[in-house]
Each structure stands twice: as structure tokens, then as C-alpha cells.
Amino acid sequence: MVIGAKATRISTNSIVYHSFNGTSDVYTKLLEAYAQNGALQSGKTLHAHLVINGLAQKTHFASKLIAFYAECKQLSHARKLFDKIPQSNIRRWIVLIGAYARHGFYEEAMSVFSEMQREGMKPNKFVLPSVLKACGRFGDFRTGEILHGVILKNEFEFDSYVVSALIDMYSKCGKVEKAKRVFYGMVDKDLVAMNALVSGYLQYGIVNDALVLVEQMKVQGMKPNVVTYNTLIAGFSQEDDQVMVCKVIELMHDDGLEQDVVSWTSIISGLVQNFHNKEAFGMFKRMLDVGLCPTSATISSILPACATVADLMLGKEIHGYTVVTGIEKDVYVKSALIDMYAKCGFISEAKELFSKTSERNSVTWNSMIFGYANHGYCSEAIELFNQMVREEERKPDHLTFTAALTACSHARMVQFGESLFKMMQDKYAIKPRLEHFACMVDLLGRAGKLDEAYNLIQSMPIEPDLFVWGAFLGACRQHGNMDLAEIAAKQLAKLEPESAGSSVLLSSLYADASKWANVAKVKRVIKKKKLTKFPGCSWVDVA
């Protein structure tokens, strides 16, 4: 299938391949390079060349080709090649499942594994690490436990790859106790296993325990590596604990290890997440001064800090860098760019990036829909939502519905909003969260349906928060309903007696369509507790 259309290019390229003498090593290296650069066309051409020369069926090349297509996210091609290799060959299962797991197709990896078992193939120690990884990333703890049983039954518990992957699976599923038990049961504890447990501690929010573990293991002769320290740095940085980040870096230097791109990216990411934009920019600059090149992960971490008009210049510079280096195509980078332009109000730039995107995930879609919704392009937002549902490229998630409902409420599309709220639950089995209720209350409230909004609040299966009451209060003020406004105000005061002022601030922000982006700022203010309270002021200035 892949071959036919490329006849002309094949002949020219064949000459090139033959000039290398066509050793298998060259083919392998080329395929790996193509995979790394996502050079799908070149890889397809080489594939055709291998077919013509009768090499494509050789298991060695077939495996490489499967990995290549998986890397280029061409799952159907990978699967087609897999189907051409004789069934009894265990290697083909290992390669396909491994390729899926390595490139983020966790659901597929697990379903192929079930298929493998249905075909009567027994799992071995080479396939288990990939399956465990897929389980962990997918959060499928039940299957993971079954695999643990398989490991014990087949005495794979002395294979360090398998055991490390098992610890990682429990860690990723948030089962630290289980991860700990497996780790402490190991006769020869190895570095990868320890690192997997360290990451489990972080997942669970006990970074300090992780540090203690590392120190203990050091006493017993374990030598931590950059991965160990980077894991700890990421944990402390996310917790906004600058002091501990510095301490870990010092420890790292005592062990003769240098910070790499991942260390820097972890620090930058933590700073941005904790709203220290200036410090993040400074750190980014220092990283460049040290001579390290930012990766797509670094870029997608720093871009959210550029999502205000004041810092857009830097964002544009970074955008330029991504174009030059070719990482603009990366989904994370692309989504972050779309979000950045959209947040700054440059909807047409965001739209252009979105339409030129070949690979989109739910974040890409959601960023664009939010961009439209938050800037009053409500029909565009709804149209894009419909397109997403129609094309079934990605399933809408809870954020997609938040974005679409936001658009409905700004456009006063009450009926459509109600149908979305129903569709979300009935068709997609998404439980409405606080923000969905807040949108619905806002939608009904703006349309003057205050009683319906109030009924919805009272029917909520979860405790309404200040956004829900804030939206309701805004609607009551707008429609001059003193009685209901008073109820809302009392509820707000009850929810946040310490920072009653912030509730009012937030509710008015909520009511103001164009100021969504400021919510983050307000949250930061609240977090720093610098907000003076002014209880009982002009909430009910309805008149």
C-alpha cells in the first residue's frame, strides 16, 4: 500500500542506498534517524526500497519499520507490518507492544497484549516491562495487579527490568505502599527501581520522604544519577520550595553531577506554575547563558508565562525560535502557542496556528475553543466544538465542555447550553464539575432564569463553591433580585469568611467575560494572603 505511488522517488533514492552498499546497519540507522525527525516520507521511501529488495519481511527490518511507523504516529502502518510477520513469532508482539508503549499509545499497547494472550502466547520478561508501563500511564491498577501475579507465578521477580517496571506501575497509579513493598523486597535494589519509587513519592506528594530514601540508599552504597536528582528537583520546584531545590542542586554537585536541560526545565516549569514569571524568565536566560539548548519541553513550560500582552514580545521571540528549530510542530509547543496568542487576544494568529496543525490533541482543541469563547467569538467556539464532535478525532473532555458552555453563556444560548450539559453526561459519561455548574448557573442567570439557576444549585450533588455562588450573585445583581442576591452573598460569606473580599472580586470577574485570564492573578493574590478583607460592603448594590 505504502509503496506504489512513490515509484519515481524510489529509483533515485535506491541509487543513494546502493552507494552505501546497502548494509543492514545503514538501513537501521537511516530508519532511526527518520523516526527521530518524523521524516515520514523518507521512511516510506526506504520501506519501499526494502520491499523491492526483498528485505522488508526479514524480522529485523520489520521490527525497525514497526518502531519507525509508531514513532511517526502511523499506528495503522505499524499494525499492517505486524500482521505480515508469522504469528508464532514472539518478537513481533514484543516489538509492537514496546513501540506502542514507548510512544504513548498505552491503550493500544494493552489491547494488543490482551490479543497476544488470546492467541495463546505466554507473556515473557521482555514484554512485561512495556505492558506495565502502559498500565501505569493509563492508570489501570487492576490489570497491573494481575500482572504482578503473573510475575510471581513465573518467577520474573528477579529480573530488574520487570521489577523496576512493576514499581513504576504502582507509583504511577498512586499506590506508594505497594511500590515500597516491592522495592524493599528486592534482593539487589537497583538505581532504576529506586528512581521509580522516588517518582512514586512525588506522585503522592511526599517529596521529603523521597529525599530521605535517597539519602538512606546512598549510605548503603547506591549512587544516585541525574535522573534521581531531577526527579527531586521537579518535586520541590512544583511545591514552590526554592530552598530545597537549591539544596538538591548542591547535593547533586557534591556527587559530581551537572544540571542538564531536564533539571532546568523542571525548575522553570515549577516557577511558571507558581506564577513566578519574572524568575522563570531569568532562569530561562541563565540556562541559555550556560550554553544549553531549550527543548520542546522547556518551551512549552515557559510559554504560559508569556500569555499576557505585556510579555507577548518574548513569546513571539520564542515562537520564532520554535520555527527555526522545527519544534513548532510538537503538539505541546503548538498547543501552548495557540493558547498564548489566544490569551493575548490575537485570535487570528491562534487560528492560523490551529488550522496549520497536522497533529492535534484535546489540549490543542480546548485551547482554541477557550480562546474563541473568552474573547466573545461565541459562534466560532461552538462551531469548533461541533467540528470536534463531528470529526471524532478527539473525544471532548470536561474542559471542552467548560469551554463550550462558557461560549454558550456569553452568547446567551440557553437551550443549546442545556443540551450540551445533558450530552456531556449522557453521551460522554462526564460527571459535571463545579465549573460546569458555574457555567450553567451563569447561563441561566444571565438569561434571567434565576429560579432555574437556584434550583440547579440546590440539586447539585457536590457542594457549590464561590464560583457557582459568584455567578449566581452576578446574575441576581444584573436582574435586580435582592432576595436571591442576599442568599448568594450569605453563602459566599460562609464559604470564605476570611477573604470575603476575594469572593466579590472573583464573582465580578466571573461576570465579566473578557477578564477570565485574570482569575489566575486573583488566585495568586489570595494565595499570598495580602488581600484586605472588607466584609459586608456593596454586594447588594442592586437598587
Add this chain to the structure above:
DNA sequence: ATAGGGTTAG
């Protein structure tokens, strides 16, 4: 065949 950093919402 296993371990580290990333994008949306609140």
C-alpha cells in the same frame, strides 16, 4: 524491555 522535565480548565 525499566526510571526524570511539557500544553488547556478551576
